[in-house]
Amino acid sequence: MPRPPSPSIPEKEFLFNSLKESLRLDGRQSLEMRDPVFTFGPDLGWVECALGKTRVLAQLDGKMVKPTPERPLEGIITINSEISPMASSDYEPGRPSDEEVTMTRMLDKVLRRSDAIDKESLCILAGQRVWHLRLTIHCLADAGNLLDCACLAGIVAFRHYRRPEVEVVGEEVIIHHPSERAPVPLSMHHTPFCFTFAYFPDPNTPPILDPSHLEQRLSAGLISIALNAQKELCVIQKAGGVPLSQEQVLGAIDIAVGKAVELDRIVTQRLEEDWKGRKVEIR
């Protein structure tokens, strides 16, 4: 298996020297995120999210299933994600790589285990019928920070999706087609966002938010923080890399708090815009 070539020495030195002066190769500030661009598809729950050239497509669909016997009152959410070689030539098909395991687990933690979606509201008939939501994440292109992009696409897909209205008469379940009754949005507790910071070997280099591909390759450590606009941390993940002092970790969390509020505003605004231009209801 050929490993992807590592960046050349001049490239590396140039990046390190410019970062030391708080300059980034794409002209961003050190704590500036690339602006997310959302493209909503024809279906509800079909979202393409782009951070610069990193692009991820998230697709959500729901169907009715019988719940598991352990949790008869809760709906089921599954997340499928796979980094295919389409995203970047660094990835290979076959046995999941470390990046893929990290991403799958992070998506699971950020979107599912953080209780973002009220699973009990997905129950239709206790022990008989619940909604099964399936989120598929397709990584289209990796130009750095694929994880944040995937999390963002996933959570926006959940907010964008609307499930058909159902009615229970006795033991009978009636699903109303969107043309009969307006589909209902999912009941959500909160909206977590993920932010990744990169640290560099030289302690004088400031940490950067939303690293690009090259920055990610040359970084000495990453910390991913997922939190919502209500200042509740959902996931912190810092495994390996340069050891950080407690102040550095807390500093990163503080920055993420501000960014989450900002991002929440953008997401809400974009969803509203899309909803206005959409004709789902007949009446």
Added chain:
Amino acid sequence: MSSRVEILNDGGYRSDGRRQYELRDITIDLSPRGTADGSAMITHGLTEVMVDVFGPREAKLRGQTLHDRALLTVEVGIVPFSTGERRKRNRGDKRILELAATIKQTFEPIVQTNLYPRSEISIFVSVLQQDGGLLPASINATTLALLTAGIPMTDYVTAITCGVHSTAPLLDLTTLEENDLPHLTVASLPRTFKVTLVAMETRLHVERVSECMKIAGEAGKVLHQEMKRAVEARTKRLVQAMDMAPRIGGVGGGVDRDVDMDEDNQT
């Protein structure tokens, strides 16, 4: 989520009779096992983890060798009877893979891998019993196993979980507490007080985090003392054994002993 068990009662005791900041009993066993170059077994209360370290040795897969440093490989096995609910997890399980990847990433910057280019250090983690704090126990055991294997590291790595019950931080959670409380796993380096690993999976308010990390850092120092004592005791035993060695193999007592043994055989 409301639990039927009282996590922290009015008297300030937890469900297993500990105080807020009290750690569970720690036992460390560093006796060698089989052909492993280093091995350690650690128990935090009922959580029991065994780690074997092989290497530095030639990499099993030649293609994976790194020309400038050693390759660390971590494999985690969780025995099916380790939890209350008997469940077989196969090796491809994402949670196990993540645990292994986390341990690997935690130790990569600490182990001085650049001293052993083109070789491999394999770490095998076997989880024998689980009662909360699986990741910290695995990390602590791995630190000890690497030390007993004589692999140079820049520092100890000590890990602990810290949970928050409404506003009160609790240390070293059991499974029962882990299921109900938001918790944070912190792996720290006792010498520089820096953190190599922070992992959290449940919702927690930002303001609670700093307190949690501080307490976890303090707990890390306590763990460090405990681990250091075990390692020093082992080294002392080894040194004593080395002092004995010349007498056994030497001219004086050693010969006598051989003769004694022969006599035993004859009678």
